[in-house]
Amino acid sequence: MALKTSFLCVLALFFCGSIHAAPASAAKNHAGQRPIAGGQWSQDHYSSLTQIDRDNVSKLSIAWKFDTGEGGEGIETNPLVVGHVMYAYTASQKVIAVNATNGKLIWKFDSGVLANQPARGVAYWSDGSQQLLLCGIMNYLYELNAATGKPVARFGEAGRIDLRKGLGGDYRKQSIVLTSPGIVYKDLIIVGGRNPETPPAPPGDIRAFDIHTGQLAWDFHTIPRPGEPGYETWPTGAWRSAGAANNWAGMTLDERRGIVYVPTGSAVPDFYGGARVGDDRFADCLLALNAATGKLIWSFQGVHHDLWDRDFPAPPVLLRVKRDGKWIDAVAQTTKQGFVFLFDRETGKPLFPIEERPVPATNVPGEVSAKTQPFPLSPAPYARQTLTSSDLTNRTPAAHAYALSQFNQFIRSTGQFYPLSVGRETIVAPGFDGGGEWGGPGVDRRSGVIYINANNVVDTGGLAINDRTAELGLRIYRTQCALCHRDNRAGSPPEYPSLVGIRDKLPASLIIQTIHTGKGRMPSFPNIEGSALTALFNYLNTANDAADFVADGKELRHDAIPDHTSRAGNPAVDARGKEVYAKQCAICHGDHLEGIPPSFPSLEGVGGRMTAQQITAIVHTGRGRMPAFNASRIPQTDMSSLLRFLNASTINTIEVSNDAQVPALDEMNRYRFTGYHKFQDQDGYPAVSPPWGTLNAIDLNTGKYLWTVPLGFYPELAANGMGNTGTENYGGPIVTASGLVIIGATVFDNRIRAFDSRTGRLLWDWTLPFAAAATPTTYMIDGKQYVVIASGGSKFKHTNDGFYIAFSLP
Missing domain, CATH: 1.10.760.10 (Cytochrome c-like domain)
Incomplete structure (x- = not known):
C-alpha cells in the first residue's frame, strides 16, 4: 500500500x-546440523557427530567469532543451524542469521520492540519449499522468512501474534514473555510463556497457533475451568483470578506419537497459597498433551500446592531405558529439588517408584499446606537436601564463624517441603535456583545415561504480614517489588539489584520503561499505572529527577x-x-x-x-x-x-489517596515473601561446604550414579589454592557419540569445557571473553565439525558486549 x-x-x-x-x-x-533448539524435539542435547573425540578435543581452537555489539545480562540462546546458516538472538532480542562457517552476518531483524528478557532459541519450520522461523520477542511471537529475516505478513497481525491477547481482561495490562522457543508440530506452533511471580498474573495457558495464519488452533487451561479435569483441586471459580501455572521452561515433542510434553511452574503468589487452597493442578506438573488437539493424555504433579517456587525448570528429555531386558520409551524430568522423575512416555507410569511422604505442616494462619509430597526413590538427589552445622563452609575460620552465626538464626528445615514462616527465615536446600536449572540435561541416547549440571548452594526465605494501612506506594512496593528487591530495597546483588538511591542511578523515564517492559529476570508490570505508579515513585523517591523537568535550559511548569x-x-x-x-x-x-x-x-x-x-x-x-x-x-x-x-x-510528584488503583490486598496478598536471600559468608561466597556446582552422570537403566565432578571455580579462590570448588551454573551440556560432554554454564570462570562421558575426566577447556550462560551447539558443514556457544555474561556479571564463538579442529 x-x-x-x-x-x-x-x-x-x-x-x-x-x-x-x-x-x-x-x-x-x-545429522551434521541442528535445526531444533536442544538438538532435536527430544531435547536430549545429543549429537551423532564423531569428528571431535576424546583423543583430539584438546586441539580445539577458535574457528570464528561473531560480535553482537550488545552487552547486558547475558545471551542464553542455544543457536539453531540449518544448512550453512546459524540463527540466534542478541542480548536485546534482535534475531540474527550468521554464516555458520565463518561468522559473517547474513541478516539481522530488529522488531522495534524494546526487549531485554532472556531468549533461549528460535523454532524452525519448512515444507521443503519455504523456510520459516518462529521467534519470541517479549510478548510477541514473530514469524520470519528464514532467507531474508522479514516478517511473514499473513501470520497473525502483520507477521506477529501478541501473546497477551486471549488470556482474559485488558490484554494491555497483561505480562507474558516468550523466553523459550515453541514446539513445531506439523503446521502448528505450540507455546507457553513466562508470567509474573506476583498477582495479578495471567493464566499459564498452553496454546497452539496455525503456522500459516497465526489463528488459534487449541488452548489448554493449566488453571482448569468448570467441567475440566483438575477443577476440583482449586477453590471454586479460581480460574477467574488465579494466575501463572505457566510453561516458561520449554517443551518436548514425541513427533511419532504426536505427544507434546509440557512442564509447568507454580501458581501465584509463589510463597503463600491462602487464596488457592488445594493441590492446584496443573501447576508444577508434567503434562502429556495431544499435540494436534491439546487434549490431556496424562499428567504428573511434582509439587502439590507449591509454596517454594519449585517450577519444573527445563524441558523433559526423551530417551530409551531397559527394563527386564526390554527397551522402553521414556521421558525424564529434572527438577529444582535435585530429583529425576522417569515415566513411560505413553502412559505416564513411573519407571522408578515414587512415594507420597508426609511433610511438615505450615504454621502460617490462612495457609493450608499439602499433607504429602512425591519423592522418587531412585535415582538419589543430585543436590543437597538438608543443611546441618557440619555442612558449613571452612573456607576460612572467619567465614565459618560468620556462617555459623547466621545459621543459628534460621529455621532449620529437615528436608524438602518445609513451609516458610512469618518473622523468621527458613533454610531452603537446594536454593531457589536449584538443583537443576533451565539449561536442562543431556542424554546419550544409545546408553540411557543422563548428564545433569546442578547448583548445590542454599538460600533462605520467609514471609511477612502486609500492612493494609500502609501508604499506597509502600503497599505497591511490598506486593510487587519486595519479592526480589527485599523489604528494605537492598535487593540481593548481583542477581537482584539494590533500589536504595535509585534516583541517583536512573532517570525517571528509564525506571518507567523498566517497570512496564521488565528487564532480565524481572517481568513487566503494565498494570502499575496512573496514581498507583506515581505513588510507587514517591515511595522510591525518584520522581523529582531534575533531568525530566528541563527543556531549553528552563524548568518546565508542572501544571502545564x-x-x-x-x-x-x-x-x-x-x-x-x-x-x-x-x-x-x-x-x-x-x-x-x-x-x-x-x-x-x-x-x-x-x-x-x-x-x-x-x-x-x-x-x-x-x-x-x-x-x-x-x-x-x-x-x-x-x-x-x-x-x-x-x-x-x-x-510529577503528587500526593494520592489510598483508594487509588492498586492490586487488591485481598487474601492473595495477605502475606508477602521477604525476598530471595542466598546463604553466603561475609565475603559473598556460599556459606556451605563445596562442591557448589556439579556435573553428574546417572545411568537411568539402573538409577545409579556413574560419576560426579565439581563444575566451575572462582578465579580469585583458585589463585589462593582453593580451586575446583564448583560454582552456580546456568546453561546445559551437549553429548556426542564420540564420548564427550561439552558444557559452558559456569558463570564466574568464563569457561567452556569438554569431559570424558565415561569417567568425568576433564579433557579440554577454554577461557571465553564472558560467561557462557547458554547451551552450546555442535554441527558439521562441508566435512568440518564445529562447536559454537554464546558468550555474553550472566545475571551475576553484566557485560558491554556479547559474542558467538565457534571452535573446530585445525
Whole structure:
C-alpha cells in the first residue's frame, strides 16, 4: 500500500529495521546440523557427530567469532543451524542469521520492540519449499522468512501474534514473555510463556497457533475451568483470578506419537497459597498433551500446592531405558529439588517408584499446606537436601564463624517441603535456583545415561504480614517489588539489584520503561499505572529527577504538562487524544499502538523511552522522512491530549489517596515473601561446604550414579589454592557419540569445557571473553565439525558486549 506520513514514523529509524548481506541458505536437515533448539524435539542435547573425540578435543581452537555489539545480562540462546546458516538472538532480542562457517552476518531483524528478557532459541519450520522461523520477542511471537529475516505478513497481525491477547481482561495490562522457543508440530506452533511471580498474573495457558495464519488452533487451561479435569483441586471459580501455572521452561515433542510434553511452574503468589487452597493442578506438573488437539493424555504433579517456587525448570528429555531386558520409551524430568522423575512416555507410569511422604505442616494462619509430597526413590538427589552445622563452609575460620552465626538464626528445615514462616527465615536446600536449572540435561541416547549440571548452594526465605494501612506506594512496593528487591530495597546483588538511591542511578523515564517492559529476570508490570505508579515513585523517591523537568535550559511548569501516569485521566481529554492518534498515527502504528514492524515500530510504552519534550520537538520539527506538523495542524490542546493518550508526558510528584488503583490486598496478598536471600559468608561466597556446582552422570537403566565432578571455580579462590570448588551454573551440556560432554554454564570462570562421558575426566577447556550462560551447539558443514556457544555474561556479571564463538579442529 502507498506510504502515508505519520508524525511518529521517524521512530522507525530509531528502533527497527533489518540488515541484509546475503540470502540465507537452507538445506535438508541431517545429522551434521541442528535445526531444533536442544538438538532435536527430544531435547536430549545429543549429537551423532564423531569428528571431535576424546583423543583430539584438546586441539580445539577458535574457528570464528561473531560480535553482537550488545552487552547486558547475558545471551542464553542455544543457536539453531540449518544448512550453512546459524540463527540466534542478541542480548536485546534482535534475531540474527550468521554464516555458520565463518561468522559473517547474513541478516539481522530488529522488531522495534524494546526487549531485554532472556531468549533461549528460535523454532524452525519448512515444507521443503519455504523456510520459516518462529521467534519470541517479549510478548510477541514473530514469524520470519528464514532467507531474508522479514516478517511473514499473513501470520497473525502483520507477521506477529501478541501473546497477551486471549488470556482474559485488558490484554494491555497483561505480562507474558516468550523466553523459550515453541514446539513445531506439523503446521502448528505450540507455546507457553513466562508470567509474573506476583498477582495479578495471567493464566499459564498452553496454546497452539496455525503456522500459516497465526489463528488459534487449541488452548489448554493449566488453571482448569468448570467441567475440566483438575477443577476440583482449586477453590471454586479460581480460574477467574488465579494466575501463572505457566510453561516458561520449554517443551518436548514425541513427533511419532504426536505427544507434546509440557512442564509447568507454580501458581501465584509463589510463597503463600491462602487464596488457592488445594493441590492446584496443573501447576508444577508434567503434562502429556495431544499435540494436534491439546487434549490431556496424562499428567504428573511434582509439587502439590507449591509454596517454594519449585517450577519444573527445563524441558523433559526423551530417551530409551531397559527394563527386564526390554527397551522402553521414556521421558525424564529434572527438577529444582535435585530429583529425576522417569515415566513411560505413553502412559505416564513411573519407571522408578515414587512415594507420597508426609511433610511438615505450615504454621502460617490462612495457609493450608499439602499433607504429602512425591519423592522418587531412585535415582538419589543430585543436590543437597538438608543443611546441618557440619555442612558449613571452612573456607576460612572467619567465614565459618560468620556462617555459623547466621545459621543459628534460621529455621532449620529437615528436608524438602518445609513451609516458610512469618518473622523468621527458613533454610531452603537446594536454593531457589536449584538443583537443576533451565539449561536442562543431556542424554546419550544409545546408553540411557543422563548428564545433569546442578547448583548445590542454599538460600533462605520467609514471609511477612502486609500492612493494609500502609501508604499506597509502600503497599505497591511490598506486593510487587519486595519479592526480589527485599523489604528494605537492598535487593540481593548481583542477581537482584539494590533500589536504595535509585534516583541517583536512573532517570525517571528509564525506571518507567523498566517497570512496564521488565528487564532480565524481572517481568513487566503494565498494570502499575496512573496514581498507583506515581505513588510507587514517591515511595522510591525518584520522581523529582531534575533531568525530566528541563527543556531549553528552563524548568518546565508542572501544571502545564499532562499527567504522564494517568491513562484514564479526564475521559474527554483521553477521547480527544485517541481521535488525534487515530487520524495521524494509526495508519502506520496500529489501532492499539502495536505498530507494523519492522517498518513502523510499536509505540507501546513510548512514554518510557522518550519524554514529552522529545516527542513534541519531533512533531514540530520533523525528522528523516517525517514532515513537520506545526500548531495549525496539531494545536497545543490536541498535542496535550495526544501526549496523555500516548502516556508520554513528564512524571510529577503528587500526593494520592489510598483508594487509588492498586492490586487488591485481598487474601492473595495477605502475606508477602521477604525476598530471595542466598546463604553466603561475609565475603559473598556460599556459606556451605563445596562442591557448589556439579556435573553428574546417572545411568537411568539402573538409577545409579556413574560419576560426579565439581563444575566451575572462582578465579580469585583458585589463585589462593582453593580451586575446583564448583560454582552456580546456568546453561546445559551437549553429548556426542564420540564420548564427550561439552558444557559452558559456569558463570564466574568464563569457561567452556569438554569431559570424558565415561569417567568425568576433564579433557579440554577454554577461557571465553564472558560467561557462557547458554547451551552450546555442535554441527558439521562441508566435512568440518564445529562447536559454537554464546558468550555474553550472566545475571551475576553484566557485560558491554556479547559474542558467538565457534571452535573446530585445525
